[in-house]
Amino acid sequence: MSITxxxxxxxxxxxxxxxSPDAIGLRFGAKKTGCSGxxxxxxxxxxxxxxxxxxxxGGVKIYVDMLSLPQVDGTQIDVVKHRLGDQFMFRNPNANAECGCGESFTTSADLA
Known part of the structure; x- marks a missing residue:
């Protein structure tokens, strides 16, 4: 799969x-935190x-660490208008559930 x-x-x-001239691309992943995991x-x-x-x-390199990859593989990253600004939105096929505030998620592996 991939990240798009x-x-x-x-x-x-x-x-x-x-x-940011020192930047070589985007670092993307998931970390253990939040109320859903x-x-x-x-x-x-x-x-x-x-x-x-x-x-x-699109010419942008996206770096994903090996611990994050199982949680985020296949994710589409988007930017959406939100209130007075924009924010990143993640369409992650691995996320089975989200917490009430939408800040964290669980995967099927977490439920096993």
């Missing part, structure tokens, strides 16, 4: 990369780390 960016997310990430994160990548899976979409 919608046109809106691609444009946003390209703008961030243009403003996992929370997505996205930040600019400044290095490639051992064990990273590297995807490319």
């Amino acid at each position: 960016l919608t046109p809106a997310a691609l444009a946003r990430v390209q703008r961030f990369l243009a403003e 996992w929370q997505h994160f996205a930040d600019l990548a400044t290095d490639e780390r051992a064990g990273d899976s590297v995807y490319e979409d």
Whole structure:
């Protein structure tokens, strides 16, 4: 599978990369936290780390660490208008449930 960016997310990430000369791409993954177990994160990548899976979409490299990959593989990253600004939105096929506030998620592996 892979990690993909919608046109809106691609444009946003390209703008961030243009403003950050030390960045080499997007670092994306999930960390154990929140009331449901996992929370997505996205930040600019400044290095490639051992064990990273590297995807490319629209010329943007996306770095995913090996511990996050089972939770986020297949995710589409989007940018949506929210109140007075924009925010990243993650369409993750591995997420089976979300907490009430929508900040964290669980996977089928968590339920086993």
